[in-house]
Amino acid sequence: MIRLNCKQIMVGFLPIIAGALLLTVNVSAQYAATSSTTVFNNTYHIGFDRPEAWGLKYFTSATMLSGFETPEPLAGYHAGSITVGLEFGNLPTLDAGQQRIGFNGTEPEDLNKAPVFVRPVVKIGLPKKFSIIAGAPPPFRFFGLTAHLFALGLERPLFEREQWTLVWRASGQVGSVKGAFTCPRSVLAFAPGSAGNPTACVGESSDVSSLRYAGAEFQFAYRIPSISKLALHAAAGGNFLDGVFQVHAPVSGGLDETRLWTHGGTLSTTFGASYSLTRRTALGVDAFYSPLWVRRTPTSPLANDGLLNLRLFLSYRFR
Numbered sequence: 001m002i003r004l005n006c007k008q009i010m011v012g013f014l015p016i017i018a019g020a021l022l023l024t025v026n027v028s029a030q031y032a033a034t035s036s037t038t039v040f041n042n043t044y045h046i047g048f049d050r051p052e053a054w055g056l057k058y059f060t061s062a063t064m065l066s067g068f069e070t071p072e073p074l075a076g077y078h079a080g081s082i083t084v085g086l087e088f089g090n091l092p093t094l095d096a097g098q099q100r101i102g103f104n105g106t107e108p109e110d111l112n113k114a115p116v117f118v119r120p121v122v123k124i125g126l127p128k129k130f131s132i133i134a135g136a137p138p139p140f141r142f143f144g145l146t147a148h149l150f151a152l153g154l155e156r157p158l159f160e161r162e163q164w165t166l167v168w169r170a171s172g173q174v175g176s177v178k179g180a181f182t183c184p185r186s187v188l189a190f191a192p193g194s195a196g197n198p199t200a201c202v203g204e205s206s207d208v209s210s211l212r213y214a215g216a217e218f219q220f221a222y223r224i225p226s227i228s229k230l231a232l233h234a235a236a237g238g239n240f241l242d243g244v245f246q247v248h249a250p251v252s253g254g255l256d257e258t259r260l261w262t263h264g265g266t267l268s269t270t271f272g273a274s275y276s277l278t279r280r281t282a283l284g285v286d287a288f289y290s291p292l293w294v295r296r297t298p299t300s301p302l303a304n305d306g307l308l309n310l311r312l313f314l315s316y317r318f319r
Contacts, residue, residue, distance in 0.1 A: 038254030048264030049302060051101035054294035055111065056243030057266060060211040061307045062091055062117055065133060065153045065171040067219065067235045067270030067286040081125035085315030087135065089117040089288070092309060097296070102182060105296050107199055110184035114143040119151075121313070130156045133171070144184075149175035149211060155219075164222045169237075172214035176244075181207045182256070183249040192252040205249035205256075215239030217268070229276040239266050266290055272311075284313040 046053055093112050100108045121135040133153035139146065153171035160166075183201035190196030217237025224230050242263045249256040272286030291306040 039257055040254055041257035041259070043259040043261070046260050046262050048262050049293055049295045050262070051105040051294060051296055052245060052260050053243065053262040053264070054292055054305065055101045055109070056209060056211070056245060056262060057241060057264075057290075057292045058307055059091075059177070059209065060173075060213050060241050060243060061239075061266065061268065061288075061290040061292065062089060062309060063119075063149060063151065063173060063211055064213065064215070064239065064268060064288070064290075065121075065135060065151050065169075065173075066217060066237065066268055066288055067233065067272050067284075067311070079125050079127045080319060081123075081131075082318045083123040083315050084318070085121045085123070085313055087117075087119050087121050087311060087313050089311040090309050091115055091117055092307075098305065100296075102199065104298060107182075109181045110179075110186070111181065113145055113179060119149075121315075123315075128156070130154060133169075136175075145177055145179040147175070147177045149173060149177065158218075163225060164220065167219045167221070168216070169219060169235075170214075170216045172212075174212055176208050176210040178206060178208050180205045181209070182247055183251070199249070200252040201249060202252050203250035205247065207248055208244075208246040210242075210244035210246075212242045212244075213239050215268070217270075219270075230273060231275075232273050233271075235268075235270040237268050239268060240264075241266060266292065274313075280317045282315050282317075284311075284315070286311040286313070 048057075091114055093115075096108065099111045100106070101111075102109050117137065119135045119137040121133060123131055123133045125131050131154070133151075133155065135151045137147045137149055139148055151171060151173040153169055155167055155169035158166045158168050182199055183203065183205035185204050187197040187199070187201050188204065192200035192202055215237050217235045219233055219235040221231050221233040224232070240263070242261075244259065244261045247256050247258040247260075268288065268290040270286050270288050272284060274282050274284035276282050287308065287310055289306060289308045291304045293302055294305050295302050
């Protein structure tokens with residue numbers, strides 16, 4: 001039998017005790033360094049015409065459920081019908097002046113990340129000629145962005161004739177888009193505070209833009225008698241936007257956690273056409289426009305810098 005005395009036990013445990021103490025000191029030092037970091041976490045309510053608010057309005061408008069599905073003829077409405085589709089919308093490239101929206105129009109932000117907005121859309125027929133529409137982009141990282149957006153709409157025809165239809169639609173959206181807007185990777189090669197890095201970034205940011213809205217529109221569709229597969233449509237609506245921009249940027253001097261929020265109303269219009277490729281498949285092309293008012297600097301006049309983008313919608317009806 002092997003006997004161990006107290007001295008032998010202590011000698012065996014000394015390396016373990018020393019290692020534990022060293023780990024504790026390291027963790028404590030790291031925690032102290034982290035806790036001593038200055039955090040700027042102010043919250044500001046900004047006017048709806050500020051440059052930061054314009055950025056939120058611009059990208060919220062680009063994701064609105066508007067137009068697209070041409071109302072079906074009277075015989076086509078029935079509960080249980082299912083239509084799936086894929087929506088493509090281009091995001092126009094913004095110039096240097098349009099991207100200068102930080103700090104009330106004095107600092108540039110990286111807004112030209114994605115050239116297109118893509119999302120699957122599902123439409124389900126309900127009783128009483130109502131239809132529900134749901135759409136959401138894939139929640140994966142594309143073009144340096146991760147979108148967690150969900151849009152929902154409810155529509156119903158108000159008047160129906162052989163060649164034309166008037167439809168009412170209400171829609172809304174919740175969710176956000178995450179990306180490096182204030183401190184993109186491209187500025188980290190420059191010294192903080194320099195012309196190439198005016199925001200004094202020391203690391204890539206993880207900013208979050210909440211793109212929330214609720215709105216309603218009326219859509220008029222006209223089916224051309226001589227071309228039964230072709231239909232023209234136009235829509236006009238009003239929207240209430242509630243946007244939030246949460247900064248999460250490591251900058252020289254600390255961590256910027258500034259939160260900006262704004263709300264207000266916008267108008268939107270859509271013009272387009274759809275063509276029935278087969279009995280179940282259709283292709284739609286739309287032009288969406290929303291006037292967006294902005295005051296680029298505190299002393300500049302109020303100007304309209306609206307969103308005009310093209311949208312493509314390919315759908316297939318199962319029932």
